[in-house]
Amino acid sequence: MAPSLREGARVLVTSFGRKRVGDIIVFPLPHYPETQTIKRIISMDETGLVVEGDNLTRSTDSRHYGTISKDVVIGKVQFQYYPKFRWYI
Template sequence: MEAESKKEFWSWGKSLIVAVLVAFIVRQFLFTPVIVSGESMEPTYHDKNRVVISKISTLEHFDKIVFHAPNADEDFIKRVIGLPGDTIVMENDVLSINGKTYKETYLNSNKAALPEGQKLTQDFEVKVPEGQLFVMGDNRANSMDSRIFGSIEEDSVVGKVKFRFYPFDEIGNPK
């Protein structure tokens, strides 16, 4: 009986070790949970929201990403506005990337809250250097982003936001 108990214990032990190893590999190299901190992405994400990021996704315009902040010892969550080589122009709250105009519908509620005639985003023009990204928060009036600290290195990206899993009544991937 004792030999059988040892055999079962060893079987459970191996299974537990494999499970921990798989979880470590997935979290380290593929997906990881992140807690949103701050108001810079409101109304898309709020403080204390919990999201899952993919560490192996390719980035496109308007993707939400988590990256190591260039001016702080923390990670930020922002939206990719400019990819390497892009020319970004913001004029009268209208975004143009490489001469093409885009509607930023995710900003509609923030724009609606502004007093008549006030702009959400100040005018600017920037060329994104190779190997870098231009990022901005959705809460443009309260976001420390590339307008302040400049473009970020592509290597500083931790991952692309794929899914919000908390709060439970907002589960999914907001636009």
């Protein structure tokens, strides 16, 4: 998710709140559900969410595993509090 989120960044994730395009969300990685992953919503429709990492050349995301279901989303990022407080990511 570089450059928006750097390794080790801490963010507050909440399960409530409407998810919108542009939001960063946390969800179980398809095929590896024990791992949670964090990506940005690029588009959404009734079939699911298209997510991509901001670091496009390095990210594994909807371009590889397709859309993800809204039901599996753990929550959305509200703000970053470490290493720096930032409302807008």
